[in-house]
């Protein structure tokens with residue numbers, strides 16, 4: 188029998204629910220500006236990490252922001268594996284080099300040189316690495332909101348990563364997401380059990396300098412798509428006021 192069928196909620200009174208309601212307090216102009224500044228100036232950091240350790244208290248503040256992300260059925264499927272050990276980071280870096288070499292071979296030949304010259308990780312330079320995982324069975328086999336869209340547990344975990352990324356930005360801490368890694372390599376290096384999914388491997392550390400635009404844009408790998416090509420008023424094909432994306 189699955190966990191869902193055995194779980195019986197405590198009864199609750201309407202007044203008890205009402206007491207939990209409060210005003211959706213508005214943000215003043217400065218607070219709004221601060222939130223947008225965090226969003227627009229958040230960067231994927233690869234090379235700008237300072238060696239200074241990130242104090243545990245600050246790290247826990249950032250992880251608590253991650254832990255306040257939305258999650259399907261309030262599943263909170265994430266775990267955060269914090270890695271400071273240089274030998275472990277060294278093993279992950281070796282795995283990255285293998286991943287990068289495989290990825291390079293999969294690119295069109297004329298792009299390989301450009302790819303090789305990109306900096307795509309800060310595993311050794313960042314004093315802290317965090318592997319964010321997803322326990323897909325935390326609420327049993329399925330769970331509220333996941334019977335029709337089973338991957339929403341993974342998507343929830345990605346929401347946690349974004350919260351972490353933004354909270355880090357306002358704390359002066361840079362984050363770089365490295366996905367050029369085989370899940371099986373991370374699993375064996377970090378001792379992650381088979382039933383736990385690996386969602387993100389993050390490099391984390393203080394930064395003093397940052398790119399104003401995405402590094403991949405600065406280095407001419409890709410550029411930001413115009414928003415007008417991505418938004419469709421109403422729906423595809425009918426009553427669209429915007430052009431189709433390329």
Ligand SMILES: Cc1cc2c(cc1C)N(C[C@H](O)[C@H](O)[C@H](O)COP(=O)(O)O)c1[nH]c(=O)[nH]c(=O)c1N2
Pocket residue numbers: 229230231232233306307308364365366367400401402403404
């Ligand atoms: C799921 C996922 C996976 C990766 C990334 C991001 C995300 C969301 N990014 C970072 C990515 O390149 C970056 O976000 C974009 O280039 C946009 O730049 P800013 O994040 O705005 O600086 C990334 N960057 C990198 O150098 N190596 C990598 O392996 C990855 N992998």
